[in-house]
Amino acid sequence: MVTEKKVIDDEGLNQFVSALIQHGYAVIAPTIKADRVFYGVVEKGSEFVREYSNAQNSPKDFLFPRMEEILRFTDDETVVETFPKAVKRVFLGVRPCDAMAIKHLDKLFNWDYADTHYNKRRGDAVLIGLACNTPKSSCFCTSLGGGLGPHHKKNVDMMLTKLDRSSYLIEAVSELGEALISLLECGVLATSSHDEKALELRENAEKMITKRLNLDETFKVMDDNFDSAYWKTVARKCIGCGICTYLCPTCHCFDIQDEGLFRLRFWDSCQFALYSKHASGHNPRDQPHKRFRNRVYHKFVYFKKNLDEALCVGCGRCKTYCPSKVDIFKIVSEAEAGISEYRSVEIPK
Amino acid sequence: MTARVGSRVDGVEESIYKPYNGRIIWMREETPDITTFRVALEEHEVVDSFTSFKPGNFVLASVIGYGEAPFAISSPPSQRGSIEISVKRLGVLTQVLHELCVEDRIGLRGPYGNDFLRGEPKGKNLLFVAGGIGMAPIRSLIHHVLDDRKSYGEITILYGAKSIADIPYKKEFKRWDRMDGVDVVLTVDPGGETPDWDGRIGYVPNILTELNTSPKNCLAFVCGPQIVIKLSAQTLSNWGFKSRDIISTLENRMKCGIGKCGRCNVGHIYVCKHGPVFTYEEIMKMPNSDY
Numbered sequence: 064m065v066t067e068k069k070v071i072d073d074e075g076l077n078q079f080v081s082a083l084i085q086h087g088y089a090v091i092a093p094t095i096k097a098d099r100v101f102y103g104v105v106e107k108g109s110e111f112v113r114e115y116s117n118a119q120n121s122p123k124d125f126l127f128p129r130m131e132e133i134l135r136f137t138d139d140e141t142v143v144e145t146f147p148k149a150v151k152r153v154f155l156g157v158r159p160c161d162a163m164a165i166k167h168l169d170k171l172f173n174w175d176y177a178d179t180h181y182n183k184r185r186g187d188a189v190l191i192g193l194a195c196n197t198p199k200s201s202c203f204c205t206s207l208g209g210g211l212g213p214h215h216k217k218n219v220d221m222m223l224t225k226l227d228r229s230s231y232l233i234e235a236v237s238e239l240g241e242a243l244i245s246l247l248e249c250g251v252l253a254t255s256s257h258d259e260k261a262l263e264l265r266e267n268a269e270k271m272i273t274k275r276l277n278l279d280e281t282f283k284v285m286d287d288n289f290d291s292a293y294w295k296t297v298a299r300k301c302i303g304c305g306i307c308t309y310l311c312p313t314c315h316c317f318d319i320q321d322e323g324l325f326r327l328r329f330w331d332s333c334q335f336a337l338y339s340k341h342a343s344g345h346n347p348r349d350q351p352h353k354r355f356r357n358r359v360y361h362k363f364v365y366f367k368k369n370l371d372e373a374l375c376v377g378c379g380r381c382k383t384y385c386p387s388k389v390d391i392f393k394i395v396s397e398a399e400a401g402i403s404e405y406r407s408v409e410i411p412k
Numbered sequence: 413m414t415a416r417v418g419s420r421v422d423g424v425e426e427s428i429y430k431p432y433n434g435r436i437i438w439m440r441e442e443t444p445d446i447t448t449f450r451v452a453l454e455e456h457e458v459v460d461s462f463t464s465f466k467p468g469n470f471v472l473a474s475v476i477g478y479g480e481a482p483f484a485i486s487s488p489p490s491q492r493g494s495i496e497i498s499v500k501r502l503g504v505l506t507q508v509l510h511e512l513c514v515e516d517r518i519g520l521r522g523p524y525g526n527d528f529l530r531g532e533p534k535g536k537n538l539l540f541v542a543g544g545i546g547m548a549p550i551r552s553l554i555h556h557v558l559d560d561r562k563s564y565g566e567i568t569i570l571y572g573a574k575s576i577a578d579i580p581y582k583k584e585f586k587r588w589d590r591m592d593g594v595d596v597v598l599t600v601d602p603g604g605e606t607p608d609w610d611g612r613i614g615y616v617p618n619i620l621t622e623l624n625t626s627p628k629n630c631l632a633f634v635c636g637p638q639i640v641i642k643l644s645a646q647t648l649s650n651w652g653f654k655s656r657d658i659i660s661t662l663e664n665r666m667k668c669g670i671g672k673c674g675r676c677n678v679g680h681i682y683v684c685k686h687g688p689v690f691t692y693e694e695i696m697k698m699p700n701s702d703y
Binding site for chain 1: 426427428429430431433474476477478479480481500502503506517519637638663664665667668670671672673674675676677678679680682685699700
């Protein structure tokens, strides 16, 4: 089957957004809020900013919200199940790294037990990707497996590639995407010269990502050296604020608490001291470096062992927004050298 | 990878976080800070699927407005239609649980986790070593074993608490001790005894060294504070117990109970999903105490 590809301009993209909204979709795209780029619901196409490396938050916020009601109780002690409203969502302008992150979350929330709340939100949400033409210096998506790269389109339903100042190549990737591309009334059919241009942009973008990580070796080195004093040293800069876990597109730890007659689930962070403290008072991760190490290991070792993927997608948010600029890429890419330097050092208890 | 929708009746879409309605039908104050609740389920259609648990499984018990927490099931599967949990008063929820009465409601979610029967205890001699509230899951297994006494060999039960007042299940220990081929050794920490105490005085791992149980065809189940598990397992290993014949349960902090919320992991192992029952062989492969 030949996938239909079209070329549209900015105005065409705006019309497409309007068509989606008319067809009952909530369109979630990067918009400007307080001078920063955040994913948010847009009412018209022009609110979708197209010049951004990536939004500060990720689509995770809409699939696994910061706080959600999972149960409600009545005064006579009846338990009422509450589910998220069925909303048809389109995520527009999703970078390939964030699309990969959603795939990882899909796996986690359906690992053995299907999480009804996540799945209700995820449902038929449509992902429309926007290829990355100018990755940032903090990006390292190409090292994280699964073919991930700045133009990777396997995890989206439709893909947009910005060809020049105001034209976009738009193509359907999945069946869902095929059905939606029919809403596009404008635009011209793409020719091979458009494809060539897209390929050139892709190659350029891939070249711009200079950070390299050998995922398999990193896994092995880390798996063998959990007790290295290296981890204590590299964690020293971390102040345990948890911003990395909040902005990470794949971090998914949560807490469940009752507030009056509501049972709520909300984000939690493994960087917080009370996160794993037992009722007995014993806290297995009682020191900052243990909590820091847990996050790094979850990304590069634990998730790989359990669900066969690296849980990092190389978006660079954790470094960009870290108040003390803790650089996860630097830490894991230098792990082998760092660990051998600390080989003879005992980790202080 | 088959995804289960909730843990309830097949085909009905239900939230995996929805608890069953339980009602307290009996309760017993075991010690000043441990109370056992027998909870019956009100939704008849789920009673069988819920109570077909195995010793070692755990549930998440909740009180409306105060949240939920994981507890080991302390009753045996043969007790149809209801389960028991023994709750030590330690925090907000456990305090509220202790204030409940018969007829009050407890929400139950589960049963979750793996079980003690993975050690295949049938036909073997069994040594149970427990300290403090660690007796709760072990009690489920002991009752289960004694329900079918002839299928098992010699049984030794070593239990220790801080003081005499802190020993739960006192009548049950006495009853078990009177049974043929069952040896019960109770101990209290030094200072926890009274002049008329006829049990032992000393910490569980120390008393264990005096038992000198033969590892031949024997399985050891150890549950209690981390230090009790660690020291007891070392003693047992010295006696020649294979590390896969020493079985313990890890009870980390949990919220979801189903491998999603993240906090109970030891390395890549999720205690709620891969455990909570692990052999000492598995525990030794885990990252050291500071994980």
